[in-house]
Amino acid sequence: MIVRTLAAAVALALPVAAQAQSMDGMDHSQHQQAEPAIAGDAPPAEDHSKMDHSGMDHAQMDHSGMDHSMHGMAMGGMDMKGFVGALGSYSMMRDASGTAWQPDSAPMWAIMGRLGGWSTMVHGFATLIHDNQGGPRGDSKTFSTSMLMGMAQRPVGGGTLTLRGMVSLDPLMGKRGYPLLLASGESADGVNKLVDRQHPHDAFMELSATYSHPLTEGLSGFVYFGLPGEPALGPATFMHRFPGMANPEAPISHHWLDSTHVTFGVLTAGLATKGLKLEGSVFTGREPDANRWDIERPRFDSWSVRATWNPTANLSMQVSHGFLKSPEGLHPEEDVRRTTASVTWNRALGPKRNWQSTLAWGRNTHLGGDHSHPADAFLLDSALQLGRWTVFGRAENVDKDELFGDEADGNPLAGQVFNVSKFSLGGYHSLPVGKVAFDLGGLVSKYALPSAIRPAYGSSPTSFMLFTRIRITG
Template sequence: MKKLIGFTVLFCLMILASTAQQHPMPMKDTPKHIAKDTMPMEMDTMMKQDHTMMDDDMDMGNMSHAFSLHLPMSRNGSGTGWLPDASPMYGNMYHKKNWMYMLHYNLFLRYNNQDFSNKGVRGGDKVDAPNWLMWMGQRKAGNNGLLHFNTMLSLDAVTMGGGGYPLLFQSGEAYKGKPIVDRQHPHDLFSELSLSYAQALSKKADVFIYLAYPGEPALGPVAFMHRPSALYNPDAPLSHHWADATHVTFGVATLGVRLGNVKLEGSSFTGREPNDKRFDFDKPTFDSWSGRLSYNPSKNWALQVSHGFIKSPEELHASEDVNRTTASAIYSLPLPGSAWLNAVALWGQNKIKGHDGENALLLEASWLRNKLAIHGRYEYVQKSVEELNLDETIYGPGAVFPVNAFTLGFNYDLLHLGKTKLAGGSQFTLYHADSRLNSLYGKNPMAFEVHLRFYPALMKM
């Protein structure tokens, strides 16, 4: 506990030191097509109707999208993925000479109890601190070029240990030669180090290249920690390894083209998931591929479908390759009175040769008004004997178990530390799984969490 408190204090001091050096963003050079044409109409209306935005909210300045000079920064997701243009953006902005930078971060200091009613034998409780920090920058290259870099760091392995944190029915990756089950694995210290270049062919068309080690291929929706609907929930979804687990991949090369509000991209990447050595760099193999089609029909929606072949993702099942297919819809709506509604619906399927496809469905939403945020998540996931590390002689080879999880929680801003906000929150989860698992998990186990959250201010459009 003392180590976690010390880490939290150090984390906050680092953020405060960086925000104290912030330079004002000059507005006179803001491109007209960014300042006017791409501003969400709902946001424009909200700003005209309500001038009660918090004093420490920051202006987004003249930073454009990471892969286009002619799209708004609010469309940035994780990797090369798209969010709706109307999405809220959190972060601290900086300006120096020809470069523009943004700092984004999220830290939860929490107590987590999975199966607090002690119905089964697979629960657990822990004090830990899920966290990540992102630093990005970009500059124009000539009249029509855009150079961008992104770094994402996490000290999960320090604040929660190599085995991760308790999370019933979660699965994926390995630790000390054993599968990680009923726990969420920590992320690597270096979760993204990427460089990209985009060339504008016109206001309606761009081409770009994205290189990362590690980074995220064009597969799945925007990763959960970057979706506005999931920012208040410290837990990874149970569907993580069906939809967005490739967001930390050691070796990615992506080529893409945008025509209006449609984007087509393809990636070559390393299929093997990160190993349990969280502070090194895994070997790049570029043995897998993916393709993704994205479409933003309006400023409130971001849609995508994608498919990928993942070579030997699991260390303990090296002979198994996975074909992953995903589809998602992300929605964002600014509301009068400093309010926002964000929602996500996604589906993912993993298919291994000789096995039926295993499906996952997620519905997620958050509602924000001033200092209060309420969030919820529903998941349906098909977990196999292998995923849950069960004995096939008891449950049968190829057995699949449906799992349902319902989560409801809240966050409330308590105070401001410079440009950093401190919020308190809690959430409750009810699980309902196949009755064959009752001897291990009990019937309808429940989880409870309480946390403090450090995060940056909302940025004005």
């Protein structure tokens, strides 16, 4: 199943570079005239001319000023004929990571094409980053992140089959990942917990198959399987949201909101209408192990449920709850209950201009072990595209209890909960060349820390990143 899914998604998608459809300059009126996509004998997907396209002018979406910093789907201004929503009768512009939704008006970029009966898409990037994290616990490193994603979709048996494959060379950065002050939540070598560092992602980030079928007029049922994949828990992963696409660093709230985005063994089923989606998943609770190049054995020992509502083309809201069985290999006795809620708002402002913001909250409640208490995280992400310039910012407030190890380590601060805040501001300039773009940018971060940990971190540490990136835009 793994090999077939990857071969079908990536191998079918890559040839479109030679036969990709033209995607430049498609205005709103052209989008309205596109033929409605119909899956077999199923009730027709909504005619685009009847859809609520408020704030969704694809002609106003620039392909040059936006990025997908780790992985995901990005398409904009292309001929959408042949594509439908992976989960039901809605615009595929709504589909984000796993089975998550984003606003219909969100910008997306990729090379689109057709191969036989398949509609195909390919997207990817490579980013070179110089990272300097300030203060006594800071560090510096120059490293690269990358991603290649392929998708293939076709009608099957009156429904729609969507295959997706996503790979990365992130393991090449090493098991210590990259420096990131106040980050915590996973081990990459199976021995040491990463603190003040962000782990590298696995080489195989998603190998998934989704099948949806209409049940009644406007109502579809769907099934999603991934090895790896993403369960129905949390908002769309930060790398799939517009601000996270712009910002090359991971949020320090990642393990409160969307850390399950690479899970080895996910089965999700649900129902979707034009604006509402209800779904549930069974999945593997354990985070990826020290071997970042392999495919791990699924366990299906955890579960989650999520409700998502897209009331307009510019808004997507979700609430979710899940049980994660023994997520951390260094603390196998600890389970986690995670609850999240988020709102993502997007607005196309004009030619080559777009603004998106996400407000999210997550709570981890540890069951057993030394961390049996709830911990909250709040995140506000925003990015504004102004032609070839994109500016982005992020504010986070998180309860951290792993910054000084476990109580057995002997540090008097070990196991204590500290409420910390981080504020980042950055931007980049894009140079489009054909179906790719070159970005050059940077960001700076400041922190608000409780007095008890300032001797360790410094009274006012400052961090910065400089980056250059090449990415597929279509």
